[in-house]
């Protein structure tokens with residue numbers, strides 16, 4: 001864990017190295033991922049089976065890549081009723097929030113008599129990545145699949161690894177709840193490659209969405225352009241902004257809630273109170289002694305964790321904006337005022353009773369969020385990742401007469417004579 005204090009002379013250097021930390025890790029997986037993607041493109045299903053044996057310890061033949069309808073039913077039926085109720089509560093809230101996002105088409109005639117429009121169309125085929133290496137993520141099934149369903153996507157395929165061949169009943173129950181039937185038991189970069197390029201058994205999709213580890217995030221980055229992606233939603237991150245008026249244990253647990261996802265996850269505390277920072281660190285070390293996922297969380301905290309002491313909340317906000325974290329938790333009396341200063345964060349959790357875990361499961365907004373400072377330009381998953389726009393222009397003689405001559409002038413200025421003629425020949429007929 002790094003300790004930083006904005007009053008220390010070396011602060012700028014320390015902070016720069018904290019920010020560089022994320023990108024150096026991404027660079028280290030770029031070459032292995034490139035090789036995996038190239039191999040999947042060349043050898044298709046055979047490569048998928050080889051990588052699944054190597055990384056997930058599961059020997060497969062190509063005809064077993066897809067999880068059968070019988071397996072889905074068998075596993076999903078094993079989920080106890082109370083857990084199904086929890087899943088339905090989450091699904092209801094997530095679906096309602098995403099339904100509220102759906103935009104309206106535009107259709108109007110402007111002052112010059114031209115009818116203009118913009119209509120939204122759902123994508124034909126999307127691929128959902130649901131992580132499953134170090135933990136199972138039924139919640140990510142809901143977060144991926146429900147916006148796709150709300151948007152009206154026709155074909156929804158899903159990849160989820162099953163380490164050692166073990167299927168997760170709740171993951172399959174969540175898929176069934178969302179109407180997802182095309183599910184492949186593969187993960188990692190090779191699953192992303194399969195959905196992007198297609199193989200003998202897996203038809204390619206138009207866009208790949210969903211979170212994953214560094215290999216998955218890098219694979220999505222590399223297939224972008226061939227297919228669309230939502231964002232770089234890699235190893236989890238949280239920045240907790242807290243004054244000294246908090247329970248150090250709660251702040252510590254909130255940091256560990258992200259650290260326990262992955263050794264590469266990053267949890268950062270920013271505080272105006274140095275003594276509180278020390279107390280939180282002590283509480284982290286205490287909690288690590290009993291948390292079941294200690295090995296992962298302790299490595300994340302040791303390698304990527306940080307406590308930054310700032311002189312005031314304005315300084316805290318400036319640092320948050322530079323970090324552009326996936327999640328920002330604001331443990332202050334006036335969280336709304338502070339969040340007004342924040343321009344770059346995937347999602348903000350406001351108030352002492354709104355830990356980030358609310359958003360992971362039952363808040364409603366999506367938990368698939370941009371990491372590695374990409375919240376400077378990217379947003380969390382939403383219905384907008386499953387729809388696209390087409391604009392329309394409709395002009396009659398009167399309209400063309402009004403706006404056509406300006407078009408002719410601009411076409412001639414660009415030296416594009418056929419463009420100019422396309423307009424002027426029609427104008428000449430009027």
Ligand SMILES: NC(=O)c1ccc[n+]([C@@H]2O[C@H](COP(=O)([O-])OP(=O)(O)OC[C@H]3O[C@@H](n4cnc5c(N)ncnc54)[C@H](O)[C@@H]3O)[C@@H](O)[C@H]2O)c1
Pocket residue numbers: 032055056130131132133134135137140161162186187188189211212213214215216232233234235236261262265326367368369370371
């Ligand atoms: N940003 C978000 O929105 C968000 C949401 C949920 C989870 N997450 C993150 O998703 C990740 C989930 O990671 P996970 O590991 O549990 O599941 P995962 O499915 O993302 O990754 C597991 C797969 O990675 C591949 N893999 C493992 N080691 C490899 C290697 N050395 N070379 C190539 N491929 C390899 C394997 O195929 C394995 O099945 C965590 O980092 C978590 O923080 C992010």
Ligand SMILES: N[C@H](CO)Cc1c[nH]c[nH+]1
Pocket residue numbers: 137139140235236237258326360367368369
């Ligand atoms: N915090 C993760 C996003 O970084 C999402 C998640 C799912 N389950 C638990 N947490």
Ligand SMILES: [Zn+2]
Pocket residue numbers: 236257258261360
């Ligand atoms: Zn989480």
